[in-house]
Amino acid sequence: MPRFQAPRGTQDVLPAMQPYWQAVLDAVREVARLHGFQRVDTPMFEDAGVFEKGSGDTTDIVEKEMYVFEDRGGDRLALTPEGTPAIVRAYLEHGMGSWPQPVRLYTTHPMFRYDRPQKGRYRQHTQFDAEVLGSADPLVDAEVITMLWRLYGMLGIRGITVRLGSLDDLEPRRAYVERLKEYYRPFLGRLSEDSQRRFERNPLRLLDSKDERDLPYKEAAPKLVDQLSPAAREHHEAVQAALAAAGVRFAVDPLLVRGLDYYNRTVFEVVPDDDERAQGTIGGGGRYDGLVELLGGPPTPGIGFGTGIERIILEMQKNGVVFEPAPAAEAFIVHRGEGSGPAAVRLAAALRDRGIAAVIGEGGRSFKAQLRSANAAGARLAIIIGEDELAKGVALLKPLEGESEQAAVPLEQAAEAAEARLRAG
């Protein structure tokens, strides 16, 4: 019988890593509260059409990476590959258009992509996703980025920069893409194979190439940020002014391109300054003023981001943020002998009633072994109930740290006395 292992690209989050997850989730909750975002939870899977229509069925995420399956009833479903279309679907389904606008929502949600795993890239990962629907105000763009920036700061992540770009609005961008293709067409044959493919599929990506053969042409290529439509330019500048006012470290990146079709105007990524790897990006997002309509709703502007919790944790560790695992117990009950089991259980319940984390030792093992366990559990107090104690109706309180001596107390008052000891120390 071959041993089972977790599916490729997935991972178990063991107790030692839980403090990191807890810290991130706590910070997420707090930063969302500080910015007026409300939590929404959407299902792990959706109608596949949500993403085919929403994310765009020529994007890599949908075309090559989405987990699609038919359930027993014949419905075509997809494991959520990215958050935004799912939240927009919920926004429409629940009539959030009639809530006070704009609507600020966030979630932490598992995402699934059939991709080749690498460090920081998994087939299942978790994203903190935040979306604002119903506002076209550039200040909202800045607020969203500021929230992301604050989150990283709260978690001790330094040495990162926001790369900011603008993809203009959809119509002017189409015109720009034509100009870009005209520029590249004459020397198409001299470009890298990748770039030749991009020329047809996603010409904006030509500007993103790192291939030596493409670099000379890239330099002189027309840049979208240099020729934005007046409305988009004004928007872009307003976002920058607001980010500067908020103290966010950002750099305008004329070559920033993102892989989802629905973006317009503001796009951004957060990258570590020392990380050239493509999967170094820890968060990114942008504005999607056309997405709600794509999914069958009324014209509604929107903007949001996703940031990968696994990557945040990797970045925290790179920044030397360390968490000690929380002790498993405050009080550890050592017991042995006839009738000690029920006494231990009664005492444990009394301790827990008082809010004290209590663990009962294994009565079949020696005092020595149980006390070792108490120590390993990080308990500050051991409470010993042996045969002698049981006969006298007492328990021994043995401090596991500090100077004080162990003391006998009546069994019925043991919980109270333990609480006093723990609160004092």
Add this chain to the structure above:
RNA sequence: GCGGGCGUAGCGUAGUGGUUAACGCGUCUGAUUGUGGCUCAGAAGAUCGUGGGUUCGAAUCCCACCGCUCGCCCCA
């Protein structure tokens, strides 16, 4: 999807063709009656990722598969 590196007890490693695969950490037990941490002693724990092949003989060489990892692509 393409190319490179790696895979030996729970974890980290040594061992590169020749006895019962070694060490550290961890786990368990004990160091005279029932007392933790430090120390000491002992024990358990490995079909050497899986399957096939070469060989008198394979952890060691070859092939395939699985997984991890690095780069590309793409993304968080």
